[in-house]
């Protein structure tokens with residue numbers, strides 16, 4: 001972190017290209033030049049100042065929860081993503097306004113007047129206004145603290161909607177989480193501890209809060225550089241099994257559908273596009289929460305890695321990888337696709353969410369949340385199916401094996417959503433052809449006794465290879481994607 005004078009100094013020096021002076025006199029200034037935005041922290045006032053040197057420059061913003069409430073019914077989970085927005089700072093008078101242009105209505109024409117006519121026709125949203133505190137050489141200093149302390153994730157609304165009470169943020173009990181506030185070349189991550197105060201009315205919030213009149217969570221904010229324009233959107237087809245984004249394009253010819261749809265998918269390109277089998281320029285890497293205990297950890301890794309076979313079937317080698325998240329990495333950092341093991345007071349949903357570029361459908365980050373009580377419920381199901389379930393260790397192992405087999409499926413399923421794939425609720429009756437179903441345990445009889453050996457399928461299904469082929473196959477220049 002640097003102060004404003006250091007940043008001005010850095011810009012002046014870099015303009016003159018005296019790079020050696022930069023290295024030798026100001027390490028902080030050198031670091032600043034690598035950051036997506038610069039910021040400083042005033043500890044005596046608990047304030048974050050942002051130094052905005054990019055005006056009319058679009059980037060992505062997302063607010064999320066890094067620390068949640070822990071109730072499945074309220075649904076404010078650890079690691080829960082909000083909705084992504086493309087935003088930009090614009091300057092008006094002594095203010096910088098953070099504005100969200102409208103992505104739902106567009107003109108893909110190269111004619112700027114045509115684009116402008118659509119831009120002016122639909123509403124935009126200014127999501128925050130900042131007073132400019134200092135200006136120099138095109139850098140504007142603003143106080144970002146009120147933005148970080150705003151209930152961006154909608155915690156108050158959620159508590160109200162679920163009849164838990166009327167809560168408002170108490171700033172005297174809220175603060176910046178400076179240790180988890182970090183800047184990188186293509187993203188900057190902020191965190192703030194927010195305390196919501198109110199008269200608790202619901203049992204759910206009472207059951208998960210030490211003092212239900214004071215509910216504290218940690219809100220995370222990411223400013224993310226938009227990906228480059230080399231990514232090519234892929235048209236959606238209802239037969240593809242893909243999840244899609246959509247928008248209205250007023251430039252398309254009259255005889256074409258004005259509603260455009262693109263599949264959501266990660267960027268994946270072969271190192272050698274002409275080779276039948278090639279490694280990827282950048283593989284898709286997912287990172288598992290290191291807080292997951294064994295033997296669950298190994299089962300989740302196994303299930304997640306099944307997807308690599310589907311990528312192999314379209315000629316990618318090691319293009320889909322799963323590793324443990326390093327201890328010093330932040331799961332909310334937008335650079336990591338993560339699989340989080342999420343605890344709640346009762347059994348709840350697992351889900352796969354993604355941060356998606358709304359212009360193209362490119363997935364920036366996949367974020368899988370797996371409810372930790374699920375495996376205990378699967379164990380109870382197995383227990384209810386077996387004869388003399390408390391009899392001996394072999395039976396206990398059989399129950400555990402069935403539970404682990406189910407969460408291998410769960411791991412693959414939720415990752416599948418974050419790779420861009422929708423449900424397939426018929427696949428269990430079609431030779432278990434997809435992990436994107438909700439599989440029931442398949443019970444067989446062995447020596448007239450119930451056997452759980454084949455309760456859940458192992459590995460990726462044939463349908464999953466079809467969906468991967470549709471969304472991720474690479475086409476050479478001149479090849480027609482549509483045929």
Ligand SMILES: [Zn+2]
Pocket residue numbers: 413414417423
């Ligand atoms: Zn699902």
